[in-house]
Amino acid sequence: xxxxxxxxxxxxxxxxxxxxxxxxxxxxxxxxxxxxxxxxxxxxxxxxxxxxxxxxxxxxxxxxxxxxxxxxxxxxxxxxxxxxxxxxxxxxxxxxxxxxxxxxxxxxxxxxxxxxxxxxxxxxxxxxxxxxxxxxxxxxxxxxxxxxxxxxxxxxxxxxxxxxxxxxxxxxxxxxxxxxxxxxxxxxxxxxxxxxxxxxxxxxxxxxxxxxxxxxxxxxxxxxxxxxxxxxxxxxxxxxxxxxxxxxxxxxxxxxxxxxxxxxxxxxxxxxxxxxxxxxxxxxxxxxxxxxxxxxxxxxxxxxxxxxxxxxxxxxxxxxxxxxxxxxxxxxxxxxxxxxxxxxxxxxxxxxxxxxxxxxxxxxxxxxxxxxxxxxxxxxxxxxxxxxxxxxxxxxxxxxxxxxxxxxxxxxxxxxxxxxxxxxxxxx
Amino acid sequence: xxxxxxxxxxxxxxxxxxxxxxxxxxxxxxxxxxxxxxxxxxxxxxxxxxxxxxxxxxxxxxxxxxxxxxxxxxxxxxxxxxxxxxxxxxxxxxxxxxxxxxxxxxxxxxxxxxxxxxxxxxxxxxxxxxxxxxxxxxxxxxxxxxxxxxxxxxxxxxxxxxxxxxxxxxxxxxxxxxxxxxxxxxxxxxxxxxxxxxxxxxxxxxxxxxxxxxxxxxxxxxxxxxxxxxxxxxxxxxxxxxxxxxxxxxxxxxxxxxxxxxxxxxxxxxxxxxxxxxxxxxxxxxxxxxxxxxxxxxxxxxxxxxxxxxxxxxxxxxxxxxxxxxxxxxxxxxxxxxxxxxxxxxxxxxxxxxxxxxxxxxxxxxxxxxxxxxxxxxxxxxxxxxxxxxxxxxxxxxxxxxxxxxxxxxxxxxxxxxxxxxxxxxxxxxxxxxxxxxxxxxxxxxxxxxxxxxxxxxxxxxxxxxxxxxxxxxxx
Numbered sequence: 001x002x003x004x005x006x007x008x009x010x011x012x013x014x015x016x017x018x019x020x021x022x023x024x025x026x027x028x029x030x031x032x033x034x035x036x037x038x039x040x041x042x043x044x045x046x047x048x049x050x051x052x053x054x055x056x057x058x059x060x061x062x063x064x065x066x067x068x069x070x071x072x073x074x075x076x077x078x079x080x081x082x083x084x085x086x087x088x089x090x091x092x093x094x095x096x097x098x099x100x101x102x103x104x105x106x107x108x109x110x111x112x113x114x115x116x117x118x119x120x121x122x123x124x125x126x127x128x129x130x131x132x133x134x135x136x137x138x139x140x141x142x143x144x145x146x147x148x149x150x151x152x153x154x155x156x157x158x159x160x161x162x163x164x165x166x167x168x169x170x171x172x173x174x175x176x177x178x179x180x181x182x183x184x185x186x187x188x189x190x191x192x193x194x195x196x197x198x199x200x201x202x203x204x205x206x207x208x209x210x211x212x213x214x215x216x217x218x219x220x221x222x223x224x225x226x227x228x229x230x231x232x233x234x235x236x237x238x239x240x241x242x243x244x245x246x247x248x249x250x251x252x253x254x255x256x257x258x259x260x261x262x263x264x265x266x267x268x269x270x271x272x273x274x275x276x277x278x279x280x281x282x283x284x285x286x287x288x289x290x291x292x293x294x295x296x297x298x299x300x301x302x303x304x305x306x307x308x309x310x311x312x313x314x315x316x317x318x319x320x321x322x323x324x325x326x327x328x329x330x331x332x333x334x335x336x337x338x339x340x341x342x343x344x345x346x347x348x349x350x351x352x353x354x355x356x357x358x359x360x361x362x363x364x365x366x367x368x369x370x371x372x373x374x375x376x377x378x379x380x381x382x383x384x385x386x387x388x389x390x391x392x393x394x395x396x397x398x399x400x401x402x403x404x405x406x407x408x409x410x411x412x413x414x415x416x417x418x419x420x421x422x423x424x425x426x427x428x
Numbered sequence: 429x430x431x432x433x434x435x436x437x438x439x440x441x442x443x444x445x446x447x448x449x450x451x452x453x454x455x456x457x458x459x460x461x462x463x464x465x466x467x468x469x470x471x472x473x474x475x476x477x478x479x480x481x482x483x484x485x486x487x488x489x490x491x492x493x494x495x496x497x498x499x500x501x502x503x504x505x506x507x508x509x510x511x512x513x514x515x516x517x518x519x520x521x522x523x524x525x526x527x528x529x530x531x532x533x534x535x536x537x538x539x540x541x542x543x544x545x546x547x548x549x550x551x552x553x554x555x556x557x558x559x560x561x562x563x564x565x566x567x568x569x570x571x572x573x574x575x576x577x578x579x580x581x582x583x584x585x586x587x588x589x590x591x592x593x594x595x596x597x598x599x600x601x602x603x604x605x606x607x608x609x610x611x612x613x614x615x616x617x618x619x620x621x622x623x624x625x626x627x628x629x630x631x632x633x634x635x636x637x638x639x640x641x642x643x644x645x646x647x648x649x650x651x652x653x654x655x656x657x658x659x660x661x662x663x664x665x666x667x668x669x670x671x672x673x674x675x676x677x678x679x680x681x682x683x684x685x686x687x688x689x690x691x692x693x694x695x696x697x698x699x700x701x702x703x704x705x706x707x708x709x710x711x712x713x714x715x716x717x718x719x720x721x722x723x724x725x726x727x728x729x730x731x732x733x734x735x736x737x738x739x740x741x742x743x744x745x746x747x748x749x750x751x752x753x754x755x756x757x758x759x760x761x762x763x764x765x766x767x768x769x770x771x772x773x774x775x776x777x778x779x780x781x782x783x784x785x786x787x788x789x790x791x792x793x794x795x796x797x798x799x800x801x802x803x804x805x806x807x808x809x810x811x812x813x814x815x816x817x818x819x820x821x822x823x824x825x826x827x828x829x830x831x832x833x834x835x836x837x838x839x840x841x842x843x844x845x846x847x848x849x850x851x852x853x854x855x856x857x858x859x860x861x862x863x864x865x866x867x868x869x870x871x872x873x874x875x876x877x878x879x880x881x882x883x884x885x886x887x888x889x890x891x892x893x894x895x896x897x898x899x900x901x902x903x904x
Contacts, residue, residue: 237429277465292467296470299458299462301455302459329455334451334452341444344444368436379443379444386450386453387450388447
């Protein structure tokens with residue numbers, strides 16, 4: 001079977017899931033099975049088939065599993081968001097359409113994505129501006145003490161960091177492609193530790209500094225972890241030097257420790273993470289209520305969950321965004337949640353596979369960077385909800401409610417498919 | 429670069445494995461502890477979403493049921509009979525954690541079996557969150573009769589089926605509306621006087637003394653004892669009512685005429701350890717084994733003048749005065765009904781029981797609360813002898829106002845305890861008994877709080893008679 005046919009058949013589970021999911025939620029909510037569930041399923045399948053045809057025409061050699069996996073996650077996401085709020089689900093569906101449009105635009109405009117390299121400094125400046133935008137007075141919006149959103153006229157809010165992550169990865173891929181050789185060759189051993197040359201490592205240090213500033217400005221541990229983790233991963237893949245990663249991690253650890261103990265908000269998050277069931281923290285305003293109830297929700301889910309539509313939402317703050325993983329675990333149990341994580345992991349695996357097949361360093365680093373930043377975003381939010389790390393308000397890609405998230409991640413998918421198509425193109 | 433990429437992917441896999449491990453930790457390993465965490469209001473809300481079962485009277489009348497609140501979808505409780513059944517039924521506001529009575533005690537049945545098993549099939553829909561109905565033995569007619577005849581006077585009426593321990597009537601005045609249990613009310617209206625009221629039993633306690641005397645083999649109903657008044661008991665003179673002297677009389681006669689000096693001597697003669705043994709068998713010194721929350725129960729026992737309970741068999745107990753229901757002895761109406769029931773049921777005391785069974789929404793009986801023997805208090809022979817003595821009380825003694833007048837023999841005992849300061853003239857009238865005496869089906873205890881010199885035979889006995897008549901007419 002050709003790659004594209006495999007992709008087409010791969011959409012069937014997504015279509016079934018969205019139909020079954022809506023049916024389940026409808027039965028729970030209205031005690032009736034409305035044909036609306038079928039309508040949703042049909043519209044969703046129609047959109048996916050349209051995107052599939054676009055890929056078939058423009059990227060015939062691209063990885064056949066990525067798009068079906070995204071469709072599966074997005075269809076699951078829209079059911080979960082619908083289950084929380086029908087209004088949000090309608091908006092999410094509109095964002096989904098906009099995301100697909102940007103997906104098409106990216107594919108068509110950047111058929112040769114390597115021309116992105118020409119704009120790398122523009123891209124990095126814009127990305128960094130987007131990163132600090134939420135902190136600017138007037139347009140910035142503080143949510144849970146962190147500055148991650150900007151207000152858009154029309155009552156919407158928007159998380160620009162979703163786009164920054166892609167821009168920074170493009171920049172780093174391009175920058176490291178140029179400097180990876182000299183970084184290794186020019187490395188010196190100081191006191192038994194291999195250090196990269198300062199001249200070329202400088203920009204990396206700048207990014208470390210920016211991650212710290214982001215931490216400071218945005219008061220957000222998770223986002224910095226995501227950016228910095230992607231940076232270190234790309235550095236490691238580019239240079240093969242584990243010592244660079246270790247130095248980077250130590251630097252990050254020191255910075256995070258310092259900020260965690262000296263910035264009240266970061267410190268509060270840290271305390272909530274360590275002691276969510278402390279009754280004082282639990283009842284404090286903006287305290288550990290969210291973390292604790294996310295965990296209570298998971299505990300109530302058990303192995304199999306309570307079933308779609310059974311969650312007690314008033315006990316889960318931000319059920320359609322930050323805490324959607326808790327809702328998933330609550331309603332579908334450990335098995336359902338693990339299935340979602342496996343779907344993410346499969347997508348990331350295809351991303352890494354694409355990276356290994358790529359024929360030039362820029363493509364490899366771009367695919368690695370995009371896959372890693374995507375994977376780390378999942379880790380940061382799910383890790384926050386499951387208390388592996390302190391909770392941060394980033395979205396669960398393709399599942400959480402959020403316009404910027406959906407649109408940005410479709411652009412990320414488009415870039416990965418572009419890399420994949422080029423690397424798998426038959427050489428004649 | 430491919431080696432690095434695969435290693436990096438390995439790191440991502442490890443990170444995701446951590447997520448799965450942590451999810452497992454919350455959903456499986458720590459789940460029970462988390463579900464029971466006091467900060468977790470999930471269990472409460474789940475319970476509020478359950479349509480708790482009804483509480484029903486013996487004739488099927490609804491005493492408590494669930495009503496759905498439109499806005500929240502929570503099921504709240506309403507009590508159609510209000511004050512008439514408020515004391516045994518209680519109330520349950522799960523949100524404010526205010527609970528009482530059967531509503532509290534039988535909550536596990538009322539909210540139905542745990543829904544954990546359902547959750548496997550939860551995704552398939554179907555919502556079976558309906559609890560079980562709890563049927564009680566309470567008889568609404570007798571309950572109404574009790575309320576009517578107490579007529580607002582503080583007091584209590586308890587009726588038991590001596591054969592099973594079934595609580596047929598449990599009504600006390602003042603009562604309260606359990607639909608508005610937070611409303612302020614006077615005179616401890618929420619106190620379930622039947623199980624918590626502590627009153628001196630007066631002469632009704634002579635049934636216990638007679639039982640100890642006969643069952644220990646020291647006396648027979650025909651034993652002759654000097655009934656002159658006064659007699660020195662524990663170094664202090666004790667007199668009969670109106671300081672009347674009876675001369676040498678039988679134990680039966682002494683019970684019939686409620687001769688204090690006879691029973692005080694008998695108890696002293698029988699001895700403190702034997703008296704204590706029989707009191708314990710009747711259920712004194714312990715919380716009654718009834719299906720109500722333990723904080724709504726009081727033990728019946730003697731107290732010293734500072735209000736501290738005596739240790740059972742303490743040498744400081746004035747056993748001669750306890751024998752006639754004074755000497756610091758304070759009892760609940762339920763305890764005195766149990767005394768009558770023990771004699772009625774051939775000496776075998778059953779545990780009092782409000783609830784009969786739990787029935788699931790499909791009409792299947794999921795649990796029958798089986799009657800349980802509490803103690804064999806006395807031999808059947810002693811029981812039949814005390815039974816005959818108590819019949820004499822109603823036939824020709826102080827208890828004649830209790831006569832049923834339909835040829836049905838009634839065995840009983842009156843009591844009129846002096847309370848308050850000497851010379852205040854305040855009394856605590858009592859009547860305990862059972863009928864039909866030759867085949868007992870109902871045991872009853874009636875008391876009225878703090879009357880101005882009224883006698884048990886005069887005010888309590890007629891109520892007992894009417895309750896018994898109503899219950900027997902109702903096929904009990």
